[in-house]
Amino acid sequence: MRAGILRSPSPLPGFGLSFGIMMTVLSIVVLLPIGALLGRGLMIGPADLWDMVNSRRIWSALTLSFRAALIASLFNLVFGLMLAWVLVRYRFWGRRFIDAAVDLPFALPTAVAGIALTALYAPNGVFGQALAPLGLQVAYTEIGIWVALVFIGLPFVVRTVQPVIEELEADLEEVSATLGARRAYTLRRVILPTLTPALLTGFALALARSVGEYGSVIFIAGNIPNLTEIAPLLIVIRLEEYNYDAAAAIGIAMLVISFAMLLAINAIQTWSRRRIGLV
Amino acid sequence: MYRTIQIGGHALAQGIFLRSLGDGRIEIDAGHARLSGHPVATPRSSETVSFHSAFRKALTGGHLRGGLLAGLTGLVLAFGGTTPAAAQDSVEILNVSYDPTREFYREYNDLFNAWWTAQGNAPVTIRQSHGGAGAQARAVIDGLEATVVTLALSADIDAISERTGLFPADWQSRLPHNSSPYTSTIVFLVREGNPRGIEDWDDLVADGVQVITPNPKTSGGARWNFLAAWAYAERNDLDPAEFVGAMYRNVPVLDTGARGSTTTFTQRGIGDVLLAWENEAFLALAELGEDAFDIVVPSVSILAEPPVTLVDGNITSDAQRAAAEAYLQHLYSPEAQALALSHYYRAWDTSLAAPEDAARFPELDLVTIADFGGWPVVQPEYFGDGGIFDQIYEE
Structure with missing residues (x-):
């Protein structure tokens, strides 16, 4: 009975038990809900699914969700790298405090984050008042959505890149310097390639998280159809109409697009590994 | 005692x-x-469905015992404190309601229990659940064991009856006044001194006026707003679809619930006028000061009826049925009506109300949902998928 795939592939004991627990938990927590969603989609049929998704309002919600998530994650990619770099490479007063504060977006209920950001960026808020003379309105526009998603996604980039920067060997940079490379060149040709896989992972995590973000965004977005209405809100609206099929259709559309994007990021990662070599 | x-x-x-x-x-x-x-x-007279009842369930789940138990016990002591252990022999009612009734039912539950025990009955444990009306209805459809539902509009209660068969389709004729012990209407809340000079619905479609109202898809109250504007246009020989469309084009923020819109208008300072439940508008005045906002009463509005009903299929015992029926019927008693009036609802019986509570409400021309053909007609036609509201945002 213990033959076949369950035969321990390594001399380390405990494979059967730990594999069993892993598969059970994974099924209950991840595979079942996604399976249920896809099962619902299969029951509806691809033609009807397409009909339900193919409307101007849903497309503008989907493009808004993915565009905002992409912009926020790109911002986080740059800013998160800088933040991680500063935290690892420099010693300054308050460093540990900032280090701990990076995790706050993980811990804070997203609704609280959304309300706090809205209060700050609303036209009568502290930042909102300062930005108003420049003709810039943040809350209740698409920019507000970016701000919320930047807040949500930041720790993902920082926390994936930070340990890799810590592991960077100073020797490499010193060698590079003794061989005559300037600082910018060392940064570009020595350090960045080493960090690329971690950066891409952090970017992918932040992106995946912010595409589906609901709690914080609905407070700061104006939720106007075609302009500031995100796809997750549209799902909730369909549910309020007891239209479970249409809700599932939008959910599946998001799942498919997310999956394609993560696949693309993985492909870039594999390609960059092959080019740079294993790090 | x-x-x-x-x-x-x-x-x-x-x-x-x-x-x-x-x-x-x-x-x-x-x-x-x-x-x-x-x-x-x-048992406690009123206990919100929440955290520590779920906690107790988790504790009795067996598999969570062991290492976790010590820590959990500490938490239960900290949060749960004195939760009574034996509640089996007492009757429990779960009232599933919508958002703005929070304060009213908190007081009504005590009022009811005092009256109920005075009749020689054992006290009833009344638990409350509040949220957006649509989401609450969906929770009941998906299995939340509500004993009574008290929601923002009958369409949501119709949906429960239609999808679950837990109570008959003619539920609304079981209690007086379309099963609505209290009613309200839709009025305008404007900033102090009414700087934009908003007097009636046609001022809402003017260029540059910003109107705050929630999304009728997710908010029960917002559907009343929509219909009130529609009624105004019909009365004044305007094209209602065009009129309401123009009004929604003046909406800069479409919140998901009535309380959200109130916050956007009062706290964030967005918009010139808020379309609000009358009781929410009075509450905003009472909470935020009379010198910050004014109430403007339009020439036409709608009689908003938030109905109540017993969820027959979830009743487990005769004692529970008796208590739950009394719970709803007692809403029509003069004391409960006075309480509703003091929470700014338009109740029917003013005999025990304080004079200022009864005199607060301005007279205005109210259309009813029956003028539109009733919620079973209105819901799909105006707010269904591809309905009139959706068409506003499709080009």
């Missing part, structure tokens, strides 16, 4: 019942001092 309460972790005290504090605690006169705490042995 002597009652025993628990103070802090272990100490008990006994004395004459003075009053209920509304959050489950009561105050007693212990002879030398007045003390307050959770009553022991008799």
Whole structure:
């Protein structure tokens, strides 16, 4: 009975038990809900699914969700790298405090984050008042959505890149310097390639998280159809109409697009590994 | 009546019942001092469906015991405190309601229990659940075991009946006034001094006026707003679809619920006018000061009827049925009506209300949902998928 795939592939004991627990938990927590969603989609049929998704309002919600998530994650990619770099490479007063504060977006209920950001960026808020003379309105526009998603996604980039920067060997940079490379060149040709896989992972995590973000965004977005209405809100609206099929259709559309994007990021990662070599 | 309460972790005290504090605690006169705490042995009068009942379930789940138990016990002591252990022999009611009734039902539950026990019955444990009306209806459809539902509009209760068959389709004729013990209407809340000079619905479609209202897809109250504007256009020979479309093009923020819109207007300073439940508008004035906002009453509005009903299929015992039926019927008693009036609802019986509560409401021309053909017609036609509201945003 213990033959076949369950035969321990390594001399380390405990494979059967730990594999069993892993598969059970994974099924209950991840595979079942996604399976249920896809099962619902299969029951509806691809033609009807397409009909339900193919409307101007849903497309503008989907493009808004993915565009905002992409912009926020790109911002986080740059800013998160800088933040991680500063935290690892420099010693300054308050460093540990900032280090701990990076995790706050993980811990804070997203609704609280959304309300706090809205209060700050609303036209009568502290930042909102300062930005108003420049003709810039943040809350209740698409920019507000970016701000919320930047807040949500930041720790993902920082926390994936930070340990890799810590592991960077100073020797490499010193060698590079003794061989005559300037600082910018060392940064570009020595350090960045080493960090690329971690950066891409952090970017992918932040992106995946912010595409589906609901709690914080609905407070700061104006939720106007075609302009500031995100796809997750549209799902909730369909549910309020007891239209479970249409809700599932939008959910599946998001799942498919997310999956394609993560696949693309993985492909870039594999390609960059092959080019740079294993790090 | 002597009652025993628990103070802090272990100490008990006994004395004459003075009053209920509304959050489950009561105050007693212990002879030398007045003390307050959770009553022991008799269940709490009102307990929100939440955290520690779920917690107790998790604890009895067996598999969570062991290492976790010590930590959980500490937490339960900290949060749960004095949850009575034996509640099986008492009757429990779960009232699933919408958002703005929170304050009203907190007080009504105490009022009902006082009256119910005075009739010689055992006290009833009443639990409350609040949220957006649509989401609450969906929770009941998906299996939340509501004993009674008290929602923002009958369409949501119709949906429960239609999808689950837990109670008959003609539920709305079971109690007086279309099963609506209290009603309200839709009015305008404007900034102090009414700087934009908003007097009636046609001022809302003017260029540059910003109107705040929630999304009728997710908010029950917003559907009343929509229909009130529609009624105005029909009365004044305007094209209603065009008129309401123009109004929604002046909406800069479409919140998901009535409270969200109130916050956007009052706290964030967005918009020139808020379309609000009358009771929410009065509440905003009472909470935020009369000198910050004014109420403007339009020439036409709609009679908003938030109905109540018993969920027959979820009743488990005769005792529970008797208590739940009495719970709803007592909403029509003069005391409960006075309470509703003091919470700014338009109730029917003003005999026991304070004069200022009864006199607060301006007379205005109210259309009813029946003028539109009733919710079973209105819901799909106006707010269904691809309905009139959706068409506003499709080009």
